[in-house]
Amino acid sequence: MILLTTATTAAQNNKATNKFDSIYFETAVHISATDINRAIAIADSLHTHSESELHQLKALMLSSTLFQQKGEMKKSIHYATMADQLAVKNNFYDWEARIAGFLSTQYRILGLYEQGEVYLEKGKNVSKLIENEEIKILYLGLIFQETAYYAMEYGNYQRAHKAVKTAEGYFMRLTDEVNKNYFLATNEELLGRTCIGLKEWDEALQHYNEAIKRMGKITQQDAMLNGFVHSGLGRVYFEKNEPLLAIDHLKKSEQIVQLSDHLELKIEVYKTLSEYYKSEDDYKNYSVYHDKYIDAFQANEKKKKQSIDNFVNTIQQRDKSLSFNYRILIIVAIFLVLIIIATILWHRRSKQRDFERFKLIMRKLKEQNRGGNTTEIESGEPVLKDKKRLISEAVESKLLSDLDEFEKTGRYTDNQISLPMLAGILNTNTKYLSYVLKTHKNKDFNAYINELRIRYIIEKIEKNDVFKNYKISYLAEEAGFSSHSKFSAIFKSVTGFSPSTFLDYLEKSTSLSKQS
Template structure:
């Protein structure tokens, strides 16, 4: 009997032990399951923050494979957002926007405010970078509505802060600096309410943006104060820090503090050269060009002018590529993802891009018509100036507006000398010289910085006296005025027909048409057209925007 009870006790003990094990396994199953559920998020995060910086192509492939493995709509959206961010990091904005639009299309059916806020902010930034500011604003407004519906307090405030930042960028592009300041201050209030590892970086971006706004308002002490705040929150090497150093360098340039300007601009250049950001490169190269112009090193100034122009052209080419080929949705792997969506979603995306391109083509056609009207007005004015009996260049010291750097020849021949030259020159020679000058005017040899009377005489196989006589008699100008007039006509034609020239610095325009300095070019330009280069460009842009004839007021 005793043995029976012993056996029963042992069995109960074993059962209790197994029950405890079972309960333990049941208790730990939930967190283990949760970890497995969250592993997808962890892989996405690791791909975005680590793999992308080490091996971008590998990160893109990882994002593609994650999409194929995704089961839930929210996971698919997460992968599309990840792919968009990676392509944006690679500088392929057209593909990035395609992925973002795909994600936006899926979210519209899932009603996830957190993901809607993330995608709309991404689209707002991407459309801003390609110059489609109104479309960017549309997504900002939609994102702000979504951020108010996010239940998580931290995420709601972070999304609202970032979207207010984007709205500030929009207002800056529109020139509404007071509105920009208001939105930046709102973003900072939202960031103060959150406690995340991104807080410093997001707040620093707002301070850097405030520095830019006050710089444009010429309030340099306030601008520097905000740049310093941003600097204190940023890690070494970040793109935003590059913009901060560039801003501080720009302030020193305005103050003509060349030594400190060089220090900050070197730091900014170091970051820009290793960055993929064309916007940062463009801003830094522009300031360094100004620095070398200010210190009188024209050779280095020209080197950075070339870097600036190349970067500007890269941005323009990227934007043009997007606007002209917006109907093309990226093929290959993205087509596999789109294939899993139904036909209605794909049709919606195609219609969206076709509508966008149609709108852009309409705007471009309208702009061409406006430019044509404006061109006729300006050319009529230039022709009127060209037909004046005396060319209106001030000749007080004989070289004020001249850019002739080689041999100078006295062109102020007496009436007796001119009659003598006339008698020695046959009518055939005079006609031939006029034909050669017409060919000369059709080219761009006059933009040569080494152009002089003796140089051109050598090119035309004649002598300086004959050439000087023909120019004076038939072009109603001396040689210097004649060449400068051709140069200004050349650059005016570029400004009218090619909008990118209106974005160039005045010093670059001067170099393009053979002038050795900004000041000489500006003086000759005003003497020929009656307007300064900046005023001329301003009214060209105003004419394009208004669609009306431009009436130039007197230029003070």
């Protein structure tokens, strides 16, 4: 009788497990790609009706993953943290390692790298405790993939590529063919990303095609992975100047985007599509997709900010719940106040000088912009009066007038602009153009363009408050610079301040203006 009861119970448990796994898989792979809100509701139902703590944990992680796709990082981290508590309680080391990697990803996306790397280290340590060799090598591979993402965040694509190749070594050792092909497909997609970062277009193409080949061996396709692969192929063919192939893959990726609410994929696809149509001089479609890209970007940034605020508030609430010795707390508080007061007094004079210098720079920039967005020296009499005249006064006057018109168009934000290109736009040659720039602007071509870009982005920031909340990398791209670091260096050389310091002073100046 006992044996019969045990066997019956085991059969019931297996039946429940099979039903759970079937619903779980269908929701994670198919429903999430077409109706993410319905998928979230199913995940919540799975959690509510599951008696097994392992099933509850898996349902929580499904919810967390779905909220991540929507860009709702606050909820994503909340559900993942609940799942982590169940994993720790039951010594589910495989899930504990997986959740650590997942949380590391979430904090990386939010830009909270220090917190994210804590979870990444936890994932490495917990993975060593996993007894099942198949699962252990799987999670070690995932950890190296996450390491690659951190390297890409820091702009180190060589290191990222090396980490992904290490992950490949682990995935190749998997014995389950479905898992092996799936995770190698994700790895090939990631290798494609690193090659794009390294501008190795042909190698990137090979990896994306290999990802498609691997996915073809899997019965159930991952829609989001396909979306990123086609988006990557679109980017590669765009860079290789093969527009028909580029738009074919971008449209395939867009179809997946339209059925899902995956903000990261939306941002990537819409950005590439806007660049494609711009290159084709199709400004109508360029405007449509550029607006979609900005909307998705802003929505993502807003959700990130909300999640970061929540993270900070959580830490504050946790600190309040700790039992401190009040006497020590008061002493420490007084000590900190004294340090802060001393620091404020020490820095006040230098900060005030910097702020006055900032106001002077802003006045000069406004005066110059009112003069037609020209450089420091007004066009008219040459700066180098003793320089031998190279061209006639009529041609020189016409070229100066054309330069003024060019400055009004904003085409200097095109990161492909060059001296020969500008000379072509103005129907002159590079020698005449360089002469006029040196004579009347007292600058070479690069200094001239860079100063126009800096003034352009300052004017954008000053007139539109939303620009004050953007990352420096976005401001750099908007102004036409190829990198965050180059933008920051040139911004400081033009204004005397780093972009972040300039934004702080601009906020202070705006507040003072409102008060007055």
